[in-house]
Amino acid sequence: MSHGIAGVLLAGGLGRRLGGDKALVALAGRPLVWHTARRLKPQVEMLILNANGDPDRFAWLGLPVVADESGDFAGPLAGVLAGLNWFKRERPDVRAMVSVSADAPFIPHDLVDRLDAALAAHPDARVAVAQSRSRRHHVIGLWRPDAAGDIAFQLARGERKAETMVDRLGAVSVPFEDFDLGGEAGDPFFNVNTPEDLAFAESAVARAKPRVVGVAGWKNSGKTTLVVKLVGELVRRGYRVSTVKHSHHEIASETEGTDSARHREAGAQQVALVTPSRWALVSGADRIVWRDEREAPLEDVVAALAPADVVIVEGMKSAQIPKIEVRRLGQGDGGPLAERDPEVFAVASDQDLRGARVPVFSIDDVGGLTDSLLAKVGLPLRKEAS
Known part of the structure; x- marks a missing residue:
C-alpha cells in the first residue's frame, strides 16, 4: 500500500447496456463492484465510492x-472531480487519488504502486494513467489534487472527454501486461459493459481463482516446516505459490527467521500475515503496512494476493478449504483433525497411523504430499518445471 494515496471507485454511470446499476450486477455470486473493491482496497489508505442515486x-x-x-450524469470525469474534492475536504493529507471504474474486476495488484512511481518520475504530470494492449484507460489513473481545478473548468464548459482532460494534464501512460487466465491472456483492465462481457468475466473469475490448500495442526506439530517444504517443491515444479500465515497472537514485526520470512525464502512470491486484529501483505524486504481489520475473511485476503497457482494457508483449522493435517509426537494437546473435519484429505505424520480415514504420508515425504495436493486441486502432477 502506497502512503498518502486514497482511491475512488467510479460507479456513477447509467449502465444502460446491462439494464442499469451495473455495479450491482452479479459476477460469480457477488456484485461486480465487490470484486473491484477487494482488488483496490489493499492498495490505498482509504477507499470511497462515487455513485449517484440512493446511497443506501x-x-x-x-x-x-x-x-x-452536478446532477446531469456528466460522465466519469465528474466522479473523479467528486472524489478529489471529497478528499480535499475530509482528508487533506492525501497526496494523490487513484480512480478505477467499478466494472473492472481484474485490475492489477500493483496498479497503485506503478502509477505512483510513474507520477513521481514525471513531476510535471498531474496524472498517470494505465495502459494495456496499446490503449490508454483515461479514468483508471492516479491524480494529483491540483488537477481538480482544471477538471472543474472543463466540465463547466461542457467538455466531458476524459482523453482531452488527461492530455491537458500532461498524462504519463503506464503500460501493463496481460495476465494469465488459466492459460489464456486477459486484459487486466477488461470492463463489463454487455451480457457477453459478463459471461466472459464469469469464465475468467473461475479460471483465475487460485487453488487454496491449508496446512493445519496443533501447536508444535511442524506446520511451518511442512509449508516451507511444500512451497519449495511446488516452486521447483514451476508453480507460482503464495502463502497465508495465520497467528492467534499479534505480530510486532517481520524479521529474518520468522515463520513468514521462511515462507518467502522457500520461494513464496507473497505472504499474507493475518492476526486477530489486522493483516498485511509481504512481497519482499519492504516495510510492512498493516491493515486494521478484525478477523479478516480468508477469501478477501486471498483475493488481495497477486495471481498464483496455489495458495497455502498455514493455520486456520476451521477454514472450509482442503487441508493437510500435520500430526507429530510431542505436539500440543488436541485430537486428530481428520476424524472430524471432512476437508482433511491427507495426514503428514512421524507416526505409523493405521486405519486412518485419509492417506497418511511420512512427514518427510514432500514429493508424495505435493502429488496429493496437486491431485486434490486439479493441477498437473508434473515433476519438473514446465
Whole structure:
C-alpha cells in the first residue's frame, strides 16, 4: 500500500447496456463492484465510492458514498472531480487519488504502486494513467489534487472527454501486461459493459481463482516446516505459490527467521500475515503496512494476493478449504483433525497411523504430499518445471 494515496471507485454511470446499476450486477455470486473493491482496497489508505442515486443500496460495501457534484450524469470525469474534492475536504493529507471504474474486476495488484512511481518520475504530470494492449484507460489513473481545478473548468464548459482532460494534464501512460487466465491472456483492465462481457468475466473469475490448500495442526506439530517444504517443491515444479500465515497472537514485526520470512525464502512470491486484529501483505524486504481489520475473511485476503497457482494457508483449522493435517509426537494437546473435519484429505505424520480415514504420508515425504495436493486441486502432477 502506497502512503498518502486514497482511491475512488467510479460507479456513477447509467449502465444502460446491462439494464442499469451495473455495479450491482452479479459476477460469480457477488456484485461486480465487490470484486473491484477487494482488488483496490489493499492498495490505498482509504477507499470511497462515487455513485449517484440512493446511497443506501451500497451500504453493505462499508464505504463512504460520494455523488457527482452536478446532477446531469456528466460522465466519469465528474466522479473523479467528486472524489478529489471529497478528499480535499475530509482528508487533506492525501497526496494523490487513484480512480478505477467499478466494472473492472481484474485490475492489477500493483496498479497503485506503478502509477505512483510513474507520477513521481514525471513531476510535471498531474496524472498517470494505465495502459494495456496499446490503449490508454483515461479514468483508471492516479491524480494529483491540483488537477481538480482544471477538471472543474472543463466540465463547466461542457467538455466531458476524459482523453482531452488527461492530455491537458500532461498524462504519463503506464503500460501493463496481460495476465494469465488459466492459460489464456486477459486484459487486466477488461470492463463489463454487455451480457457477453459478463459471461466472459464469469469464465475468467473461475479460471483465475487460485487453488487454496491449508496446512493445519496443533501447536508444535511442524506446520511451518511442512509449508516451507511444500512451497519449495511446488516452486521447483514451476508453480507460482503464495502463502497465508495465520497467528492467534499479534505480530510486532517481520524479521529474518520468522515463520513468514521462511515462507518467502522457500520461494513464496507473497505472504499474507493475518492476526486477530489486522493483516498485511509481504512481497519482499519492504516495510510492512498493516491493515486494521478484525478477523479478516480468508477469501478477501486471498483475493488481495497477486495471481498464483496455489495458495497455502498455514493455520486456520476451521477454514472450509482442503487441508493437510500435520500430526507429530510431542505436539500440543488436541485430537486428530481428520476424524472430524471432512476437508482433511491427507495426514503428514512421524507416526505409523493405521486405519486412518485419509492417506497418511511420512512427514518427510514432500514429493508424495505435493502429488496429493496437486491431485486434490486439479493441477498437473508434473515433476519438473514446465
